[in-house]
Amino acid sequence: MRYVQLRAFHHVAIHGGFSRAAEKLHLTQPALSDQVRKLEEEYDVILFNRRKKQVTLTPAGRRLLEVTHRFFEVETQALELLSESRALSAGTLRIVADSAMHLLHILQPFRMRYPKVRLSLRAGNSQEVFDALFNYEADVGVLGEAPQTRDMEVVRLSTTPMVAFAAVGSEAARASSLTLRQLTRFPLVLREPGSKTREKLEAAARRAGVELTAAIEAEGREAIREIVASGAGVGIVSEAEFGHDPRIVKIPLAGEMLAMDEALICLRERASGKLVKAFMEMAGEIAAEKNPAAST
Secondary structure, X not given: OOHHHHHHHHHHHHHOOHHHHHHHHOOOHHHHHHHHHHHHHHHOOOOXXXXXXXEEEOHHHHHHHHHHHXXXXXHHHHHHHHOHHHHHHHOEEEEEEOOHHHHHHHHHHHHHHOOOOEEEEXXXXXXXXXXXXHOOOOOEEEEOOOOOOOOEEEEEEEEEEEEEEXXXXXXXXXXXXXXXXXXXXXXXXXXXXOOHHHHHHHHHHHHOOOOOOEXXXXXXXXXXXXXXXXXXXXXXXXXXXXOOOOOEEEEEEOOOOOEEEEEXXXXXXXXXXXXXXXXXXXXXXXXXXXOOOOOO
């Protein structure tokens, strides 16, 4: 087994095909295919299903990818250790967040301290945040609840109550507050399955013996906001994410206190990476300043 063969397999797996992997590695596609073929032949194993133009991992390929993820992450950390100044002056930090709102107070200070670091930010629900981290597609993530797992390093950012919201002038908007049972009177506009906001709401409803059903299900907070603003129903959101929109009204939830505990997380095995460590440490410093009780 050679390094170039493992590297060829790894890039084909993460890029989903031979042509994209060849471009990434600056190789010809035949040369890359030959490296993967030799690896498969040497160990008498099939790592990819090759059907027409589609390439998918076999069970053996998926297991090997778990190993090569760790292998090449260690290689990255070794390179960062040997070139620390370069990692903090020319690297890229990939962030996936269930809501970018919780990072706004961190991004600017981080950019000021490390102006040459490129930040890449994308949105995703809680499940997508986990998937991106475990698949090494992101370096750090933001979740609506601190995970109870030893695989993650955690910095708690904030705790904010959940609220309902509705279009100005609607029946729901005239309520001073709404209980979970009262929510059943209105069409609910909820996030897709995998959303921590939705999971918490539905769990509280079950405890209260209330059945809440989504009249409209949409992906992403912006889509929910636009649907609710049109008057199509009532949405649920963390108060910190409510923002300022003259088209909608915030409505407190009465009864059981429902809150979102936003947390910044990364894989424990990646926490020592220079960029990840720098970002997590800054987030912890800022969280401690805002709330002395905050802890990692």
